[in-house]
Amino acid sequence: xxxxxxxxxDEAVADIPNGASIAIECWGYPATPQNLIAALKRKGxxxxxxxxxxxxxxxWPEEDAILPSALLPQMKKxxxxxxxxxxxxxxxxxxxxxxxxxxVEIVGHGTLAARLYAxxxxxxxxxxxxxxxxxxxxxxxxxVIKGKEYLFQEPIKPDYAFITAHRADKLGxxxxxxxxxxxxxxxxxxxxxxxxxxxxxxxxxxxxxxHVVTPxxxxxxxxxxxxxxxxxxxxxxxxxxxxxxxGSVRDLLFGKVVQK
Amino acid sequence: MKQRLDEDxxxxxxxxxxxxxxxxxxxFGLPTLCAxxxxxxxxxxxxxxxxxxxxxxxxxxxxxxxxxxxDASGRxxxxxxxxxxxxxxxxxIMIRSGRLISIMGGFQVSEKGDLANWNTGSGMLGGTIGGAxxxxxxxxxxxxxxxxxxxxxxxKIVKKCTYPLTxxxxxxxxVTDLAVIxxxxxxxxxxxxxxxxxxxxxQTLTEARLIISKDLKEIxx
Numbered sequence: 001x002x003x004x005x006x007x008x009x010d011e012a013v014a015d016i017p018n019g020a021s022i023a024i025e026c027w028g029y030p031a032t033p034q035n036l037i038a039a040l041k042r043k044g045x046x047x048x049x050x051x052x053x054x055x056x057x058x059x060w061p062e063e064d065a066i067l068p069s070a071l072l073p074q075m076k077k078x079x080x081x082x083x084x085x086x087x088x089x090x091x092x093x094x095x096x097x098x099x100x101x102x103x104v105e106i107v108g109h110g111t112l113a114a115r116l117y118a119x120x121x122x123x124x125x126x127x128x129x130x131x132x133x134x135x136x137x138x139x140x141x142x143x144v145i146k147g148k149e150y151l152f153q154e155p156i157k158p159d160y161a162f163i164t165a166h167r168a169d170k171l172g173x174x175x176x177x178x179x180x181x182x183x184x185x186x187x188x189x190x191x192x193x194x195x196x197x198x199x200x201x202x203x204x205x206x207x208x209x210x211h212v213v214t215p216x217x218x219x220x221x222x223x224x225x226x227x228x229x230x231x232x233x234x235x236x237x238x239x240x241x242x243x244x245x246x247g248s249v250r251d252l253l254f255g256k257v258v259q260k
Numbered sequence: 261m262k263q264r265l266d267e268d269x270x271x272x273x274x275x276x277x278x279x280x281x282x283x284x285x286x287x288f289g290l291p292t293l294c295a296x297x298x299x300x301x302x303x304x305x306x307x308x309x310x311x312x313x314x315x316x317x318x319x320x321x322x323x324x325x326x327x328x329x330x331d332a333s334g335r336x337x338x339x340x341x342x343x344x345x346x347x348x349x350x351x352x353i354m355i356r357s358g359r360l361i362s363i364m365g366g367f368q369v370s371e372k373g374d375l376a377n378w379n380t381g382s383g384m385l386g387g388t389i390g391g392a393x394x395x396x397x398x399x400x401x402x403x404x405x406x407x408x409x410x411x412x413x414x415x416k417i418v419k420k421c422t423y424p425l426t427x428x429x430x431x432x433x434x435v436t437d438l439a440v441i442x443x444x445x446x447x448x449x450x451x452x453x454x455x456x457x458x459x460x461x462x463q464t465l466t467e468a469r470l471i472i473s474k475d476l477k478e479i480x481x
Contacts, residue, residue: 027308028334030327053348054390082388091385098385106384109307110352110394117349130356130393133374133428135384178328178345179308185347213347236327244322253325253335255316256293 004172004222005201009039012195012221016040016160019076021049023116023158023187024068028054029239031180033162034066034230035197035223040162041070049077051116051158053109053183056085057093059249060242066230072097079156081109087248108136111153113183119157120189128153161191164231165214168198169205172219173212181213188218195221197231262461264408264437265454265479272297272481273452274363274405274435283311285355285395287364287377288333290405292316294363303342305360306332307391309351314340332391355391356398364395366404366434368421371468373431373443375404376423387424396427408436408465415467417441417448438462440479447471452479 006012013036016022022040026032040048052068055078062070075097083104084091091104098104107115108130118126127143127150130136141152163184166177174196176184188194201224225231244250265273271293278284278294280301286292295304295316303312308330317324317336325336354360368376375396379387396402409415417434434441439462440452450459450470459472 027330030330031308082390083385085388090382090387094385104385106389108389108393109348109391110356110398113348113352130397130427132397134393134425135379136389136393176345178326178339179306179310179330180328181345181347182308183348186349240322240325240327244319250319252333254319254322255335256296256318 001170004220005170006221006223009035009197009223010042012036012223013039013043016043016045018045019047020045020159021051023051023156023161023183023191025162025164025182025184025187026052026054026068027179027182028056029065029067031164031182031184032067032231033164033197035225036162036195037068037070038066038230041066041074044074046074047076048074049079050075051079051112051156053080053112054082055080056082057088059088059246060239064235064242065239069093072102075102077103077105079105079107079112081107081112087252106136112156113186115153115156116183116186116190118155120186123155125152125154127151156190158187158191159193161187161194163188163194163196165196165198167200167202167207168196168219168222169202169207169216170222171204172196172216172222173207174198174214174219175207175211176213185214188214193220194218195223197223197225199225262456263454266437267293269481270405270435270437273440273479274403275299276481277403277433278302278361282361283354283359284361284363285332285399287362287392287395289365291363291365292331292333292335294405304331305351305354306330306337307348307351307355309346309348310343311346311354312340312343313337314343352391352394355394358398358400360399361401361403362395362399363403363405364392366406366416367423368416368418369404369431369434370421371419371448373429374421375402375426375431376421377404377426379424381423392426396430401432402430403433403435404431405435408438408462415465418467438465441470449473450476452477454479
């Protein structure tokens with residue numbers, strides 16, 4: 001059986017060359033393959049293209065949680081649907097990098113997912129009704145199909161995908177928990193090389209076949225998240241504690257207290 | 261000064277638009293309040309790939325927060341019986357194929373139902389699209405919940421949006437702190453007013469021309 005299990009994150013990202021494109025799941029903080037991001041930061045790979053749903057600044061110490069934005073000094077291009085959020089100064093944190101040459105491509109989330117799917121399926125692109133009549137039309141081919149306008153969107157085919165899974169078996173079959181699935185199945189399918197960090201790596205056969213979400217054929221490397229790694233329940237709880245101390249963030253994260 | 265509806269009352273009015281069996285996506289900010297007031301049987305969707313999540317974790321029960329269960333606005337929610345988890349392709353097919361009702365906030369709505377709610381005009385880095393464009397174009401029904409005017413009193417219901425558009429001709433209903441307005445082919449129809457407000461008073465705070473409904477009434481909850 002081919003060995004997909006790597007013993008360290010550094011080893012798992014060791015061959016990523018300068019100029020690589022990497023799809024990285026991120027929904028704010030949740031579902032972020034933080035240990036792989038940290039390893040790529042340590043490695044210092046340059047001229048990266050990062051493809052991610054959410055790209056926001058970190059308002060906490062890097063030792064508690066890390067996001068794709070930690071790679072900013074190493075990036076030449078960003079493709080995202082969320083470049084900063086209003087409550088945290090919107091896109092201001094990107095400005096200095098844009099001035100130094102960072103290219104930012106903004107795309108709707110559904111379009112981003114569809115472009116990854118197109119990349120995975122070998123489609124030459126998609127005609128998408130989203131963005132008609134908006135700033136996103138700029139530079140895009142427009143086509144009328146059966147009386148309706150569409151924009152042409154190119155496929156995205158990243159060199160690598162960074163994935164965070166709940167369980168991975170040694171063949172690379174993946175299970176995700178809650179809302180962590182996100183764009184990850186498409187990213188895993190679209191990338192040439194898919195690298196997974198998993199809460200736990202289990203033996204072949206331990207995952208019910210019907211519960212597999214991403215089959216191992218789409219997965220190349222797996223690393224188990226160690227106890228002192230990023231994204232553990234302890235680190236998650238610590239981050240909640242840190243964020244609840246910031247009033248504006250607390251209001252973003254929690255529901256209003258209902259008086260019974 | 262006459263009283264405008266508070267945010268909770270607006271949320272209660274919007275919640276009346278939902279009925280048993282509906283699936284809805286609540287956008288960032290004000291719309292999330294609607295979850296507190298909907299009748300039984302409504303299921304909420306989060307773009308990350310959750311349908312039917314449970315009540316939001318409140319600020320006084322932080323220990324229940326779990327990063328695996330986040331709503332469309334990034335708030336902590338919780339698992340509930342019957343909840344389904346799926347990927348973003350499924351999620352956006354749900355959104356784009358008209359299976360959801362979308363309740364979103366807005367910066368501006370035009371007389372044709374154009375929506376601007378992702379960018380206040382400070383360039384491409386000035387805003388966040390997320391799933392807003394998909395929701396505006398693809399949802400079964402698009403309900404915008406917003407203040408009737410800006411903080412400095414300027415109309416948000418306008419002839420033509422000056423902020424970058426989220427989508428053209430996409431809004432079905434606007435619920436503000438002053439009025440309920442339906443977007444029709446003939447134009448914007450004022451259907452309900454906040455208690456004590458006249459149609460004329462609301463028109464003066466609205467740049468677009470309002471057609472007064474024959475059945476104009478005060479907002480009821």
